[in-house]
Amino acid sequence: MNKKIAFVLIIIGLLAVSAVSAQNLLFLNNSDDSMYQVSLMQAFMHGEYDGVITVGDLKTHGDIGLGTFEGVNGEMIVLDGVVYQAAADGSIKVVPDNETIPFATITRFNEDQKIPTITAKDFNDLTSQLDNEIKKYGPNNMYVVKLKGDFSNITVRSVEKQEKPYKEFTDVAAADQKVFNHTDQTGTVVAVYFPKYMNELNMHGWHLHYLSDDKTKGGHVLGFNNFKGSGQIDEIHEFKMILPTDDSFAKMNFTENMTSKISSVE
Numbered sequence: 001m002n003k004k005i006a007f008v009l010i011i012i013g014l015l016a017v018s019a020v021s022a023q024n025l026l027f028l029n030n031s032d033d034s035m036y037q038v039s040l041m042q043a044f045m046h047g048e049y050d051g052v053i054t055v056g057d058l059k060t061h062g063d064i065g066l067g068t069f070e071g072v073n074g075e076m077i078v079l080d081g082v083v084y085q086a087a088a089d090g091s092i093k094v095v096p097d098n099e100t101i102p103f104a105t106i107t108r109f110n111e112d113q114k115i116p117t118i119t120a121k122d123f124n125d126l127t128s129q130l131d132n133e134i135k136k137y138g139p140n141n142m143y144v145v146k147l148k149g150d151f152s153n154i155t156v157r158s159v160e161k162q163e164k165p166y167k168e169f170t171d172v173a174a175a176d177q178k179v180f181n182h183t184d185q186t187g188t189v190v191a192v193y194f195p196k197y198m199n200e201l202n203m204h205g206w207h208l209h210y211l212s213d214d215k216t217k218g219g220h221v222l223g224f225n226n227f228k229g230s231g232q233i234d235e236i237h238e239f240k241m242i243l244p245t246d247d248s249f250a251k252m253n254f255t256e257n258m259t260s261k262i263s264s265v266e
């Protein structure tokens with residue numbers, strides 16, 4: 001074989017190997033049946049607000065989810081692969097890839113079930129209907145539900161960026177929570193559900209974040225009136241979690257039961 005042909009064959013071989021590994025990497029990161037969580041809610045509740053991974057890294061693990069930013073700098077809504085920040089001044093921004101995240105849950109949305117129409121008079125009505133819906137498929141799975149539609153009004157909150165030393169989240173919510181009430185809204189709610197046995201890692205039940213269709217309003221959902229729309233359900237059977245690497249997390253005391261504190265603010 002002459003040198004030129006040998007060289008061409010080596011190049012083709014190298015390209016083939018790199019294409020296969022790129023595909024494997026894509027497959028690993030794009031698993032559509034995995035919930036990826038940054039830190040645990042219990043650490044977050046104790047004031048663990050330093051970033052663990054970047055927005056750019058987070059986006060390789062999914063395209064829908066919720067969370068917050070370093071220092072609890074507003075509420076995170078991930079929708080269609082875009083990471084939005086609902087800031088404490090009420091504005092919505094698309095977040096650059098180098099921002100960091102202390103807490104988030106994200107997955108790659110894959111519709112398993114449809115809710116063709118859903119009407120709910122308020123938050124509790126919606127979550128009890130969602131509870132009934134997922135009972136059909138099993139309350140021990142994790143779920144992300146994408147709800148699209150109209151609200152006669154919706155109340156969302158965001159939180160002001162914190163400076164160190166960080167307060168516990170119940171104190172942050174008491175002192176620095178900003179509440180917004182928006183009327184005649186059309187948008188999407190990202191609803192994340194964790195089963196009861198995961199209460200030590202996140203919280204049992206539904207956690208809702210909202211983003212308006214015009215991408216000008218959003219945040220953590222505290223309440224609403226008169227939702228009319230439709231839903232898509234993603235049933236999830238795999239869970240991955242990345243922990244903070246700092247000493248304050250490694251030595252944190254988790255003996256306190258945080259369930260009532262979490263349900264008071266989340």
Ligand SMILES: [Zn+2]
Pocket residue numbers: 066075207208209220221266
């Ligand atoms: Zn939230």
